Amino acid sequence: MHDAAARSGVLVLQECSDDGAPLERTEVLVADLPAAVAVREVSRPRWVWDDTARRYPPLLEAGVRVERAHDLRLCHAILRRSAHAAGAELAGAPDGPWDEPTSPLRPADAVDSLFDVAFLTGSRDRTPVASPLVGTFDAPRVAPDPGPLAELARQLASVAGSAEPGRLRLLLAAESTGALIAAEMHHDGLPWVAAEHDALLTRLLGPRPPAGRRPTRLERLVEQIRIALGRPGLNPDSQPELLRALRSAGLDVTSTRVHELRELVHPVTVPLLEYKKLARLLSANGWVWMEAWAADGRFRPDYVPGGVVTGRWASSGGGALQLPKEVRAAVRADEGWRLVVADAAQVEPRVLAAMSADGAMAAAGRAADLYQGVVDAGIVETRQQAKVAMLGAIYGATTGASAALMPQLTRAFPRAIALVEDAARAGERGEVVSTWLGRSSPVPGTQWQAVVLAAATEGAQAEDAREARRRRRDWGRFTRNFVVQGTAAEWALCWMAALRRRLLAIEGRPHLVFFLHDEVIVHAPDAVTGQVVEAVQEAAAEAGRLLFGGFPVDFALDVCVVDAYDQAT
């Protein structure tokens, strides 16, 4: 068990000038956190706290916005694993309180904790100085049970002593800003028109039925399915039951998947496919979902920054990152406001071109549509081929159309392909790989190692050897994808952070309301949508420069200004 006090109520303020240099020590005793944050606005403070997901929501409730932060929990997770900082004390430490997942404070608890607040400024040598509230602090010695001050010292030391301090600093800043944005987007919410959603459900499913009953449209489809299969009591929601019924009707299927059902010629296919589609809509985004997640005119998902190993965000509850296209009509700007929807085109190939300094691939990306650029360069014949080949290279396809195109792709983009191949080989050897900014892959699990070792021992069974090869290839595909997906996530974080900073300077408080890996939505007053579009574009270019400096890779965006999300192309 960890000391709860180590995670409670402590936070730090490192004050910086506009260019990021630490300022002289100023001392503020903080008895009221919201007021203190407001007071510091002029001097670009960076708040250092244990966990944005715990600290920021109550501040937002109090009407306070934080411009910059350092999230000790998220940064700890990155630094502990980063190959660039492998020599640091953080890297070898056993699991501690900073490795625990977040657990948001209830607002009432948060208010109590405000009185535990410590205040800290950074001096020029980056040595933290403790406030009187927490006593004298000898940086960078590490306490056995590191509280936030000791943890900050460890992190700063870890970065400073790393092989890539500049990249890691950018990564930690981007990750921390992402955490701020996640909390703000939850607070502000995605505009959601329940009446629109209800109309859409009613049109597709029929009127809302009493609890426990199917909507009329689904009920009718069930009847047709039962008749077509000659099974009066069939429950199409039960996969085993449905599979048995299909097989005893003489259909040669091994699962109930849509792509397999689509191949069948039988009266059941049309109603069954329709049923599956609508049943999915009902269970994932039906009336029950609407009341749970979008009841007050805003959809407020819980975003989980850093929730995916690659650095992508995850979400918890509400399926925020799987919002189906068909319900996006319910996402509608407020009266007098619009939605600026921006989608970054083919981020992963562009990121790969920049990481590998592959000039030919970057040149193909000079076109707004990178895949078309590949076609125009005469490398493949159709856009579809270009897309399949490129994604296959990034995902590690070994068969089919994608694999067949690999030789052409390798000739055209030798550096890019070498980068992903190297990442795959490293993974197969059990090595760690890293993104551009230094987020590293996990070491393969002990099971993986055991299998590979077992297969390498004298007298291994053929079966075991096959299994080991398969596991190795699987892990290689994971590490291959990790470097690209992870770097794309870093680009997206920088894009969003740069955009957020620009939005703060625009009248009328335009704000981010949605983020989906390579797509953002800004809710903006009608009068400033032009400025917002410009800000989105500038932010994309800035993100490219931040990560890749002068390397000439374009990050093309599709941007549109709409009333409702479904109008976005």
Next chain:
DNA sequence: TGACTGCGCGCC
């Protein structure tokens, strides 16, 4: 009854 797993499908 609740915890867990596998399936299938939504998103990128």
Next chain:
DNA sequence: AGGGCGCGCAGTCA
């Protein structure tokens, strides 16, 4: 036998 997720349901087991 292409990477990463979350979720709801059915089914299973304790």
